[in-house]
Amino acid sequence: MKNLSLxxxxxxxxxxxxxxxxxxxxxxxxxxxxxxxxxxxxxxxxRNSGSVAVTIASISSSDFEKIELHESMIHNGMxxxxxxxxxxxxxxxxxxxxxxxxxxxxKKPGKKLxxxxxxxxxxxxxNGSFVETRVExxxxxxxxxxxxxxxx
Numbered sequence: 749m750k751n752l753s754l755x756x757x758x759x760x761x762x763x764x765x766x767x768x769x770x771x772x773x774x775x776x777x778x779x780x781x782x783x784x785x786x787x788x789x790x791x792x793x794x795r796n797s798g799s800v801a802v803t804i805a806s807i808s809s810s811d812f813e814k815i816e817l818h819e820s821m822i823h824n825g826m827x828x829x830x831x832x833x834x835x836x837x838x839x840x841x842x843x844x845x846x847x848x849x850x851x852x853x854x855k856k857p858g859k860k861l862x863x864x865x866x867x868x869x870x871x872x873x874x875n876g877s878f879v880e881t882r883v884e885x886x887x888x889x890x891x892x893x894x895x896x897x898x899x900x
Contacts, residue, residue: 770798790852813856
C-alpha cells in the first residue's frame with residue numbers, strides 16, 4: 749500500500765509539473781496610468797505548448813486587489829467589454845492579450861505604480877498548476893520587448 753501511495757503521489761506531481769512547464773507567459777507588460785489610477789490593463793501572450801488544454805482559473809498579484817481577464821468586442825458599432833471566466837487555451841495554441849481583444853484588468857493597485865516598476869503575477873489553472881512571472885509597468889506607447897517569461 750505504501751508503494752501505491754508513492755506511485756500515485758509521483759504521478760500527480762508529474763502531471764502538475766508537466767502542465768506548468770507547458771504554459772509560457774510571453775511579452776507580458778502592464779500599461780501605466782495616471783498616478784491615482786484604480787485600474788490598469790495588462791497585455792502579452794499566454795502560450796500552451798503542451799498536448800492537453802489548460803483552463804485559467806484565476807490570476808492574482810500581491811500588488812493588486814483583484815485581476816480579471818476581460819474581452820473587448822464590437823457589438824452594433826459599440827465596443828463592449830466583459831469578464832471572461834475559466835478561459836481554456838487549447839493544446840498547442842495561445843491567446844494574445846491586446847487592446848480591443850482579451851486583456852487583463854488589474855484593479856485597485858496597493859501602491860502607486862509608474863513606468864519601470866515591476867510586479868509579480870500568478871496565473872493559476874484548473875488542474876492545480878500555476879505560472880508566475882514578473883511584469884514591467886510601461887508607458888502606453890512603449891511596446892513589449894523580449895520574452896520575459898517564467899515557469900514554476
